[in-house]
Amino acid sequence: MLSISNLHAAVEGKEILKGLTLDVPAGEVHAIMGPNGAGKSTLSYVLTGRQGYEITGGGTTLDGEDLLALEPNERAARGVFLSFQYPLEIPGVPALTFIRTALNAQKKARGEPEITAPAFLKLAREKAALLKIDFDMLKRALNVGFSGGEKKRMEIFQMAMLSPRFLILDETDSGLDIDALRIVSEGVNALRSPDRAMLVITHYQRLLDYIKPDRVHVLAGGRIVASGGPELALELERDGYDRYARAA
Amino acid sequence: MSLATALRTRDVTELPGKRDEAWRWTDLRGLIRVLPAPSERFEGDVGQGPFDRLADDHHVLVNGGEARIDVAAGKKALAVLRLVSRGAGAHASRVTVNLAAGARLRLLESYESDGASLAQTTLVIMLAEGAVLERIVLAQDHEDAVSVSQADVLLAPTADFGQTVVASGSRRQRIETVVAHPGGRASVRLDGVYLLDGKRHSDHTTVVTHTGVDGVTNQLVKGVVRDQARGVFQGRIVVNEGADRTDARMGHHAQLLSDRAEVDAKPELEIYADDVSCAHGNTVGAMDEDALFYARQRGIPEAEARAMLTEAFIGQVIDRIWFEAARRVLRTWAGKRLRG
Numbered sequence: 040m041l042s043i044s045n046l047h048a049a050v051e052g053k054e055i056l057k058g059l060t061l062d063v064p065a066g067e068v069h070a071i072m073g074p075n076g077a078g079k080s081t082l083s084y085v086l087t088g089r090q091g092y093e094i095t096g097g098g099t100t101l102d103g104e105d106l107l108a109l110e111p112n113e114r115a116a117r118g119v120f121l122s123f124q125y126p127l128e129i130p131g132v133p134a135l136t137f138i139r140t141a142l143n144a145q146k147k148a149r150g151e152p153e154i155t156a157p158a159f160l161k162l163a164r165e166k167a168a169l170l171k172i173d174f175d176m177l178k179r180a181l182n183v184g185f186s187g188g189e190k191k192r193m194e195i196f197q198m199a200m201l202s203p204r205f206l207i208l209d210e211t212d213s214g215l216d217i218d219a220l221r222i223v224s225e226g227v228n229a230l231r232s233p234d235r236a237m238l239v240i241t242h243y244q245r246l247l248d249y250i251k252p253d254r255v256h257v258l259a260g261g262r263i264v265a266s267g268g269p270e271l272a273l274e275l276e277r278d279g280y281d282r283y284a285r286a287a
Numbered sequence: 288m289s290l291a292t293a294l295r296t297r298d299v300t301e302l303p304g305k306r307d308e309a310w311r312w313t314d315l316r317g318l319i320r321v322l323p324a325p326s327e328r329f330e331g332d333v334g335q336g337p338f339d340r341l342a343d344d345h346h347v348l349v350n351g352g353e354a355r356i357d358v359a360a361g362k363k364a365l366a367v368l369r370l371v372s373r374g375a376g377a378h379a380s381r382v383t384v385n386l387a388a389g390a391r392l393r394l395l396e397s398y399e400s401d402g403a404s405l406a407q408t409t410l411v412i413m414l415a416e417g418a419v420l421e422r423i424v425l426a427q428d429h430e431d432a433v434s435v436s437q438a439d440v441l442l443a444p445t446a447d448f449g450q451t452v453v454a455s456g457s458r459r460q461r462i463e464t465v466v467a468h469p470g471g472r473a474s475v476r477l478d479g480v481y482l483l484d485g486k487r488h489s490d491h492t493t494v495v496t497h498t499g500v501d502g503v504t505n506q507l508v509k510g511v512v513r514d515q516a517r518g519v520f521q522g523r524i525v526v527n528e529g530a531d532r533t534d535a536r537m538g539h540h541a542q543l544l545s546d547r548a549e550v551d552a553k554p555e556l557e558i559y560a561d562d563v564s565c566a567h568g569n570t571v572g573a574m575d576e577d578a579l580f581y582a583r584q585r586g587i588p589e590a591e592a593r594a595m596l597t598e599a600f601i602g603q604v605i606d607r608i609w610f611e612a613a614r615r616v617l618r619t620w621a622g623k624r625l626r627g
């Protein structure tokens with residue numbers, strides 16, 4: 040599904056990703072762990088096409104297509120979704136309006152018919168109930184005045200509504216209490232399927248108790264420096280990143 | 288110096304220009320070397336105005352003339368006022384609006400031109416005690432037109448005056464509102480939106496003078512300027528000595544969407560009273576690129592994401608309009624302009 044090969048990327052002339060190689064096949068969940076400043080968020084922005092991230096080498100394909108050549112919205116229409124580490128506020132645009140605009144734009148790009156207003160509202164009510172989101176909150180301007188935890192929950196709500204194929208979760212666990220973490224993880228797990236894949240970025244092992252990864256990778260110094268099964272996350276939790284930081 | 292005098296005397300040296308402090312950003316003297324010939328009477332069909340369907344009482348002035356709208360004590364009214372320019376001549380219009388005690392009026396006003404006309408409109412608006420007027424202005428002039436609207440608003444205590452001007456600019460466009468505010472629980476809203484592209488120019492000038500205690504003025508003006516267009520905001524609130532317990536708020540916020548776009552802003556609060564509550568904010572910035580990326584990451588194409596964010600930005604002004612049907616007309620109008 041997603042294949043990153045020898046990816047180099049720079050921000051403001053400073054190289055942050057230094058030859059990152061990673062394959063995430065369809066049906067799998069891969070975790071990326073690493074110390075602060077390792078380049079985890081940088082990777083998520085490079086994959087989604089944020090301005091200011093310059094690709095200086097290597098490449099990435101999604102189902103064989105050159106992902107990095109596409110506009111951010113085209114990547115979204117192909118099914119790439121990023122749950123932001125710091126979700127943005129959209130003043131004046133109600134959450135439901137924003138999500139319906141996004142969903143219909145994706146459908147249009149894929150040549151599918153738009154979703155009708157009643158069908159959209161029905162879907163929204165269903166997903167909001169699953170994620171224990173108060174429906175009235177969806178009528179408010181997206182993320183404006185929301186707490187950190189509410190913003191993360193809104194990310195997962197958007198994910199549930201858009202049903203993407205390749206999911207990137209950037210520190211989705213930060214700012215969540217244990218109840219919220221469980222609800223959010225259930226929302227993510229509901230999207231696990233043989234034709235989807237996920238990249239779960241986290242600093243802590245805690246999230247991986249709920250979203251069980253098939254593979255765990257350590258990102259340090261802009262590279263994958265170790266890969267293993269779920270036991271690697273436990274080892275990192277116990278021993279920390281020092282060993283890998285030095286290796287990088 | 289005034290455009291009205293220049294049109295009456297046919298003397299270009301009467302035009303306001305750079306040397307007049309209040310006109311330094313909208314220099315008519317420097318722009319107009321020769322006054323266009325006086326406009327001819329126009330007998331043809333002027334088509335539909337933007338608010339036609341919202342009211343039955345229509346006042347249409349084409350190439351100048353006079354109109355008078357009176358609302359008797361305690362009565363409610365809804366009126367459309369169209370100031371239409373046809374052709375490339377010069378003309379002036381005069382409108383009087385008079386609300387007796389407790390009268391209520393929704394006034395839906397539009398400026399419409401189709402060429403390089405030079406138009407001046409004088410409005411005299413009077414509100415007696417307890418009268419309520421909501422004045423909605425849509426200035427959708429032709430890009431070659433020069434259009435100046437000047438309103439003098441006289442309020443009695445306990446009157447309530449709400450105004451929202453939505454403007455798309457023209458070669459030179461100026462909407463000026465001067466309010467004599469007596470305090471005494473009279474209340475004023477003086478909002479505006481400008482949405483400019485190409486080489487359009489729009490000037491929002493307001494002066495409110497508080498002369499008595501317990502007056503309220505609330506102003507929110509927002510502008511979005513792209514290409515080589517230019518927005519001007521001159522907002523002045525004067526609180527005279529003794530006009531205590533005045534509550535005055537002024538906000539002007541503009542977004543520049545290109546390097547060559549320009550906004551000139553002069554917000555002024557002149558306070559001579561001791562006990563007042565005043566606040567003002569003035570910002571000129573760019574569109575929030577992070578919010579734009581966020582919207583695009585969700586699948587919204589760039590042009591639509593920009594239109595959506597701009598719509599939301601100015602929507603906060605439109606939302607303050609009391610008359611819901613007018614709100615809808617203006618939202619639709621803005622949506623079309625942003626996607627046009």
Ligand SMILES: Nc1ncnc2c1ncn2[C@@H]1O[C@H](COP(=O)(O)OP(=O)(O)O)[C@@H](O)[C@H]1O
Pocket residue numbers: 050051055073074075076077078079080081082
């Ligand atoms: N916009 C930016 N401008 C300058 N430096 C940046 C920017 N974004 C990230 N960096 C730098 O890139 C490195 C990696 O950051 P980031 O990807 O956020 O790390 P992580 O998410 O792993 O904590 C850090 O050294 C950070 O300072």
Ligand SMILES: [Mg+2]
Pocket residue numbers: 079080081124210
């Ligand atoms: Mg990060």
